[in-house]
Amino acid sequence: MLKGADEIAPHRDFTPLTGMSWDINDINLPQDVKQTDSFQEWTDSYEKYIYSSNAKHAQRHLSGWAMRNTNNHNARILKKSCLGVVVCSNDCTTMDGSKIHLRPAICDKARQKQQKKGCPNCHAPLTLLCCRGHGGYPVTNFWRHEGSYIFFQSKGLHDHPKPESKLEAEARKSVCRKRTSISLKSPSLKRTQESEPFAGIMPSQEAFYPAISPHLGDHFQKEIADSLCIPYPSGFNFGKTPYTVDGSADMDDIGRYYGRCLQYTAGNYGSGNFTGNMKTCDYNYEYGDNWSRIINSLNACTSKPILGYAQGSGSYPYEAAASQNFLDTPLQNNYTMVSEKRAALAGFKQDFEQKWGEDSCEKKQTWNCKNSCITAAEFALCQEDPCFEKNNLSHPFF
DNA sequence: AACTGCGGGTACA
DNA sequence: TGTACCCGCAGTT
Numbered sequence: 001m002l003k004g005a006d007e008i009a010p011h012r013d014f015t016p017l018t019g020m021s022w023d024i025n026d027i028n029l030p031q032d033v034k035q036t037d038s039f040q041e042w043t044d045s046y047e048k049y050i051y052s053s054n055a056k057h058a059q060r061h062l063s064g065w066a067m068r069n070t071n072n073h074n075a076r077i078l079k080k081s082c083l084g085v086v087v088c089s090n091d092c093t094t095m096d097g098s099k100i101h102l103r104p105a106i107c108d109k110a111r112q113k114q115q116k117k118g119c120p121n122c123h124a125p126l127t128l129l130c131c132r133g134h135g136g137y138p139v140t141n142f143w144r145h146e147g148s149y150i151f152f153q154s155k156g157l158h159d160h161p162k163p164e165s166k167l168e169a170e171a172r173k174s175v176c177r178k179r180t181s182i183s184l185k186s187p188s189l190k191r192t193q194e195s196e197p198f199a200g201i202m203p204s205q206e207a208f209y210p211a212i213s214p215h216l217g218d219h220f221q222k223e224i225a226d227s228l229c230i231p232y233p234s235g236f237n238f239g240k241t242p243y244t245v246d247g248s249a250d251m252d253d254i255g256r257y258y259g260r261c262l263q264y265t266a267g268n269y270g271s272g273n274f275t276g277n278m279k280t281c282d283y284n285y286e287y288g289d290n291w292s293r294i295i296n297s298l299n300a301c302t303s304k305p306i307l308g309y310a311q312g313s314g315s316y317p318y319e320a321a322a323s324q325n326f327l328d329t330p331l332q333n334n335y336t337m338v339s340e341k342r343a344a345l346a347g348f349k350q351d352f353e354q355k356w357g358e359d360s361c362e363k364k365q366t367w368n369c370k371n372s373c374i375t376a377a378e379f380a381l382c383q384e385d386p387c388f389e390k391n392n393l394s395h396p397f398f
Numbered sequence: 399a400a401c402t403g404c405g406g407g408t409a410c411a
Numbered sequence: 412t413g414t415a416c417c418c419g420c421a422g423t424t
Binding site (some may be wrong): 050060068069071073075105106107110186 | 405
């Protein structure tokens, strides 16, 4: 359970307990704090909080947003600025209707590497949406340890969707590693994969086995152990392989302009669903028009979804556009797809939700995505034996 | 390998 | 002077 000073409170409906009569730059900060705030993972706008110096998340200066260290030449005040969010340049939608909002790597080198990878959902180039929420500059967070308290202050309003949180990203990567390990160890699974139509052409294990991890941080490990069900963010295509391909875009052009920073116009975003317009960052003005045209053409492309099965997905359907992209070839071989399976899937989902509805998932509010649940027993079996989810859960995760 | 914090340096208003 | 950004280094995860 999330208890004590390190509890993560849902951001909404939260009122700071500690007043606002101080500024992070004050020479003296209040030490007569009657009650500390519970940790806020998704701070936005101009907020101030006072955490206990024992609060682990605060000690680590954690944030749901991807914040990188910024030198403010003040050793007493740690300053971090927001990196934004990595999105699919194709603006694709996963099977559950969610968008790709990846967490930018904090390290510059790692971030460049990250952007060279394709979208885990449709393999289109990834795009970094810069944060411009603080007067055109990234939103900044300030941390200052003073006495028995950790003072936090944020400046600016994020003008982009939320990325997956650090804890979610860690969980996903951890499971990918475990899944890869399992697949290498299990001859039966290997055979299964080899017999699947997509064997060898899917972009990566990481891209197509995103799921929650049994190696979550200690905090969440205990959460899971104490829970009747497992919360997880639904945007990670849990064990399923939605796949949208559209061949109408000129991939050379995409590659040429790949990495160009885009941003949304401010204001029109929410948790998980962003409705703003994309525009190029001003400092990329030299390519702005072309890039915008590419993005617009990508977004305007109409897809003709078909259903298919992907490597390792078992009976999990994915959606793919009927395009001329080389990736489509296996799809066409499997065009006999399976609306009845999809119907079965919907039926399973309905039964599942009836059985494990919201009331059974009290912890779900600790995640900032829409969540679903599986039983701990099913989760354990899935982790131990990938064939379990293939053979026993017509669609294990939604 | 990637994250984190620190600090030198530079640019700009 | 304050703010922002780039870069490298070193310790940690």
